[in-house]
Amino acid sequence: xxxxxxDRASEQPLKRQIYQKLKERIMSxxxxxxxxxxxxxxxxQFLGVSRNTVGExxxxxxxxxxxxxxxxxxxxxxDGLSITKTYTAPFVNALPKQELKADFRTGRPDLxxxxxxxxxxxxxxxxxxxxxxxxxYTGPQGLPALRTEISEWLLRSRGVTVSSDDIFITAGATHAxxxxxxxxxxxxxxxxxxxxxxxxxxxxxxxxxCPVVPVPVDSQGMQTQGLPDGKDACAVYVTPSHQFxxxxxxxxxxxxxxxxxxxxxxxxxxxxxxxSEFRYCGEPIxxxxxxxxxxxxxxGTFSKxxxxxxxxxxxxxxxxxxxQWSVLRTHTDVQNPPFEQAALADFLRMRKLDRHVQKMxxxxxxxxxxLMEALEDSFGSGWTxxxxxxxxxxxxxxxxxxxxxxxxxxxxxxxxxxxSVENHCMEKxxxxxxxxxxxxxLEPEEIRNGILILxxxxxxxxxxxxxxxxxxxxx
Amino acid sequence: xxxxxxDRASEQPLKRQIYQKLKERIMSxxxxxxxxxxxxxxxxQFLGVSRNTVGExxxxxxxxxxxxxxxxxxxxxxDGLSITKTYTAPFVNALPKQELKADFRTGRPDLxxxxxxxxxxxxxxxxxxxxxxxxxYTGPQGLPALRTEISEWLLRSRGVTVSSDDIFITAGATHAxxxxxxxxxxxxxxxxxxxxxxxxxxxxxxxxxCPVVPVPVDSQGMQTQGLPDGKDACAVYVTPSHQFxxxxxxxxxxxxxxxxxxxxxxxxxxxxxxxSEFRYCGEPIxxxxxxxxxxxxxxGTFSKxxxxxxxxxxxxxxxxxxxQWSVLRTHTDVQNPPFEQAALADFLRMRKLDRHVQKMxxxxxxxxxxLMEALEDSFGSGWTxxxxxxxxxxxxxxxxxxxxxxxxxxxxxxxxxxxSVENHCMEKxxxxxxxxxxxxxLEPEEIRNGILILxxxxxxxxxxxxxxxxxxxxx
Numbered sequence: 001x002x003x004x005x006x007d008r009a010s011e012q013p014l015k016r017q018i019y020q021k022l023k024e025r026i027m028s029x030x031x032x033x034x035x036x037x038x039x040x041x042x043x044x045q046f047l048g049v050s051r052n053t054v055g056e057x058x059x060x061x062x063x064x065x066x067x068x069x070x071x072x073x074x075x076x077x078x079d080g081l082s083i084t085k086t087y088t089a090p091f092v093n094a095l096p097k098q099e100l101k102a103d104f105r106t107g108r109p110d111l112x113x114x115x116x117x118x119x120x121x122x123x124x125x126x127x128x129x130x131x132x133x134x135x136x137y138t139g140p141q142g143l144p145a146l147r148t149e150i151s152e153w154l155l156r157s158r159g160v161t162v163s164s165d166d167i168f169i170t171a172g173a174t175h176a177x178x179x180x181x182x183x184x185x186x187x188x189x190x191x192x193x194x195x196x197x198x199x200x201x202x203x204x205x206x207x208x209x210c211p212v213v214p215v216p217v218d219s220q221g222m223q224t225q226g227l228p229d230g231k232d233a234c235a236v237y238v239t240p241s242h243q244f245x246x247x248x249x250x251x252x253x254x255x256x257x258x259x260x261x262x263x264x265x266x267x268x269x270x271x272x273x274x275x276s277e278f279r280y281c282g283e284p285i286x287x288x289x290x291x292x293x294x295x296x297x298x299x300g301t302f303s304k305x306x307x308x309x310x311x312x313x314x315x316x317x318x319x320x321x322x323x324q325w326s327v328l329r330t331h332t333d334v335q336n337p338p339f340e341q342a343a344l345a346d347f348l349r350m351r352k353l354d355r356h357v358q359k360m361x362x363x364x365x366x367x368x369x370x371l372m373e374a375l376e377d378s379f380g381s382g383w384t385x386x387x388x389x390x391x392x393x394x395x396x397x398x399x400x401x402x403x404x405x406x407x408x409x410x411x412x413x414x415x416x417x418x419x420s421v422e423n424h425c426m427e428k429x430x431x432x433x434x435x436x437x438x439x440x441x442l443e444p445e446e447i448r449n450g451i452l453i454l455x456x457x458x459x460x461x462x463x464x465x466x467x468x469x470x471x472x473x474x475x
Numbered sequence: 476x477x478x479x480x481x482d483r484a485s486e487q488p489l490k491r492q493i494y495q496k497l498k499e500r501i502m503s504x505x506x507x508x509x510x511x512x513x514x515x516x517x518x519x520q521f522l523g524v525s526r527n528t529v530g531e532x533x534x535x536x537x538x539x540x541x542x543x544x545x546x547x548x549x550x551x552x553x554d555g556l557s558i559t560k561t562y563t564a565p566f567v568n569a570l571p572k573q574e575l576k577a578d579f580r581t582g583r584p585d586l587x588x589x590x591x592x593x594x595x596x597x598x599x600x601x602x603x604x605x606x607x608x609x610x611x612y613t614g615p616q617g618l619p620a621l622r623t624e625i626s627e628w629l630l631r632s633r634g635v636t637v638s639s640d641d642i643f644i645t646a647g648a649t650h651a652x653x654x655x656x657x658x659x660x661x662x663x664x665x666x667x668x669x670x671x672x673x674x675x676x677x678x679x680x681x682x683x684x685c686p687v688v689p690v691p692v693d694s695q696g697m698q699t700q701g702l703p704d705g706k707d708a709c710a711v712y713v714t715p716s717h718q719f720x721x722x723x724x725x726x727x728x729x730x731x732x733x734x735x736x737x738x739x740x741x742x743x744x745x746x747x748x749x750x751s752e753f754r755y756c757g758e759p760i761x762x763x764x765x766x767x768x769x770x771x772x773x774x775g776t777f778s779k780x781x782x783x784x785x786x787x788x789x790x791x792x793x794x795x796x797x798x799q800w801s802v803l804r805t806h807t808d809v810q811n812p813p814f815e816q817a818a819l820a821d822f823l824r825m826r827k828l829d830r831h832v833q834k835m836x837x838x839x840x841x842x843x844x845x846l847m848e849a850l851e852d853s854f855g856s857g858w859t860x861x862x863x864x865x866x867x868x869x870x871x872x873x874x875x876x877x878x879x880x881x882x883x884x885x886x887x888x889x890x891x892x893x894x895s896v897e898n899h900c901m902e903k904x905x906x907x908x909x910x911x912x913x914x915x916x917l918e919p920e921e922i923r924n925g926i927l928i929l930x931x932x933x934x935x936x937x938x939x940x941x942x943x944x945x946x947x948x949x950x
Binding site: 011012015016019020023027056059060063064065066078079080081108111112114116120123124127128132133134135136137138155156159170171172174175178182200203204207208249250251252253254255256257282283285286290291307308309310311327328330331332333334335336337338339340388 | 486487490491494495498502531534535538539540541553554555556583586587589591595598599602603607608609610611612613630631634645646647649650653657675678679682683724725726727728729730731732757758760761765766782783784785786802803805806807808809810811812813814815863
């Protein structure tokens with residue numbers, strides 16, 4: 001009767017199972033409008049459950065309006081309920097994990113060197129000491145203790161003087177750019193961006209519908225002499241300490257030109273300082289921010305110095321943007337969770353970040369050297385390194401070569417993860433001879449092997465191309 | 476000489492101090508283009524520091540292009556650097572904390588009841604067991620273990636059958652709506668929203684530039700017979716299990732009508748199930764989602780069941796949206812941090828949420844009763860409760876009264892936090908006699924006191940108004 005089979009081993013209560021089955025039959029039209037349901041006594045006897053159980057399942061159907069109960073009359077199915085249910089096909093999400101023989105991804109710190117044990121201790125301690133109030137809503141700006149420690153870290157590490165009142169915690173640098181796009185880009189106003197730039201950051205603006213205007217980059221960063229008309233623009237996005245991907249340091253004269261340009265056109269400069277901690281010949285570069293804190297929005301992150309999944313970054317905001325940012329953040333994702341913020345504040349206060357950065361600078365500097373030597377061993381003098389000795393990756397120019405759009409894909413099919421600079425270019429064709437090699441996450445042996453594998457693949461591809469009668473140098 | 480004073484007690488290295496002072500003087504124009512800097516020997520003797528230290532500070536200036544060094548010639552200041560620096564006024568962020576005598580805010584769970592100790596243990600255990608790979612980028616969908624546990628919790632608690640492949644972790648419900656606005660609202664397409672609805676959620680859509688069309692709500696939720704033309708719309712936002720703020724349950728016939736409407740107009744239904752765990756007379760309401768998983772996007776959160784600062788929620792997405800959501804999330808804030816996700820998965824697996832919700836349902840149900848009794852004691856029969864017995868707040872109708880737009884502000888000035896339903900209305904004037912009273916976070920004694928204080932204030936305000944010769948019932 002009524003097609004109800006109960007599963008007594010299930011964690012789902014019996015009343016819910018009964019309710020569920022009846023509802024399915026009502027929605028599919030098998031039980032029709034105005035049909036009477038059996039009495040609770042009848043159904044409970046049939047199913048061998050208590051009358052209460054059936055009563056509760058009927059109450060659920062009544063509460064949701066599937067059936068209507070009237071004093072002294074049987075419970076009947078309501079009107080206008082039938083909708084034909086469509087079948088949901090099972091979904092297979094399993095992308096086969098590619099086994100990489102050589103992995104030159106950029107922007108990956110070496111997690112194996114991260115002081116995991118210490119971090120867990122601090123996280124535990126921070127969560128033990130976290131006052132109950134911090135489990136509630138605490139506002140969009142972030143923990144005061146963390147903002148204070150960041151302001152002191154900025155002074156120690158980069159000579160930046162900034163009040164913790166101007167620091168706003170974010171869920172990383174991408175999150176900061178996403179919010180800035182919402183904050184600054186109105187009425188189709190444009191964003192000027194370095195070309196090439198990080199394709200992920202470019203996407204963040206494009207997905208917001210911001211029109212992006214490319215400004216060419218050379219070995220010294222953004223070519224400020226080539227800045228377009230700034231009247232329709234709302235912001236310039238730059239990576240002045242270590243241009244991504246080409247690695248240049250924006251010289252002081254271009255910095256001054258950029259600031260004059262921003263002042264004349266009444267727009268903000270977004271400075272993304274994504275990895276300037278890791279400079280191998282000299283001190284970290286002072287942020288552009290220090291030259292005009294009213295105009296420059298500084299974006300910093302701990303994804304590269306600590307670990308990507310931490311999801312903590314920050315922006316330093318000029319005062320006129322504070323209120324609007326707070327409103328926007330409140331209606332975007334409200335705030336960061338408190339545990340990691342408190343642990344990071346301790347990590348900074350104990351000078352553990354200073355020590356970790358110092359250690360990683362040594363390790364990454366050595367790996368960079370190993371990469372350059374491996375390149376020389378395999379490619380002789382047929383390449384040059386681009387940009388400043390900094391960061392977690394190297395831009396390499398192979399003069400005369402041409403790495404086509406399909407290069408990345410064909411490498412990946414051969415177990416090699418590598419991108420050409422062209423992958424990050426808006427205007428194509430100007431950087432076809434350059435490759436990007438991330439080395440931060442690789443042990444020296446992995447770097448050497450990777451270069452051998454890359455070299456062999458490039459040789460084979462070239463031989464194949466010449467056999468095919470293709471006399472260009474495109475790979 | 477050169478106006479350089481060093482602070483030997485500072486944590487900032489001497490080389491950075493020297494660099495800083497010189498840079499400031501260059502930028503302010505006190506040292507001009509082409510001026511020669513003193514030799515490193517000269518300056519080091521004057522300052523009483525090693526020649527190396529001065530050399531390193533010069534290297535920093537050279538790296539950033541402030542000065543130019545040529546073999547055999549003095550180091551000179553570069554061209555085109557001067558920009559007049561503007562003064563940054565100190566910012567005072569200190570909002571004086573208002574001491575509240577009565578706090579009827581909505582959507583606040585009682586943090587004092589949260590099993591903090593257990594949570595900290597689980598967080599600690601989860602972080603100890605977290606594999607190193609989860610410190611890196613792990614993709615936008617969220618931890619598989621957590622998604623599996625949520626799918627089982629949804630089956631246990633609401634009878635929802637859903638694959639963990641369709642669940643996407645978010646940083647809470649607001650975050651989910653923010654992303655959905657970006658995902659669905661294109662080319663000026665409209666969102667239909669309940670009126671009244673949560674003003675925060677409304678803001679989330681408005682801040683994205685989505686045109687919002689109000690659909691009136693009665694005691695049974697959205698009035699589907701009043702749905703406008705759906706051709707220009709992309710989505711309908713509803714709270715069918717417990718309408719915010721009026722508390723109605725959307726009856727099955729309106730649910731079916733809504734689904735037919737969505738199918739006809741090819742749009743999605745966003746179902747925000749923000750607090751349906753807390754229903755005091757009967758089982759939680761089954762989500763609208765179960766009636767058509769292809770059309771309904773289900774938004775859930777743990778902010779109300781656990782604690783707001785957790786920042787974990789989720790959406791159940793129809794398959795055609797999976798890819799686009801993933802791209803968008805990657806370029807919005809990348810992913811959630813892993814620690815809370817892993818701890819929450821354990822919390823769910825151990826059935827701790829089931830027990831906590833059960834306990835809180837009892838506590839909140841009692842508080843609701845206390846609130847109703849206190850209202851009766853103070854206001855007699857001059858009020859009625861609106862909506863279903865569920866959630867963390869009550870909508871109260873005081874027939875004949877009129878709570879004006881300024882009501883909230885004048886209450887706050889008297890130490891009472893309370894909102895009228897009008898605060899959440901798009902079209903004003905239809906709900907002026909209704910107040911919203913959050914009770915979840917209040918002890919019975921706080922509820923009783925709060926009602927006494929509110930009653931006295933309303934009496935005083937009415938007396939004041941009648942003395943002023945104002946014969947309307949506006950307060």
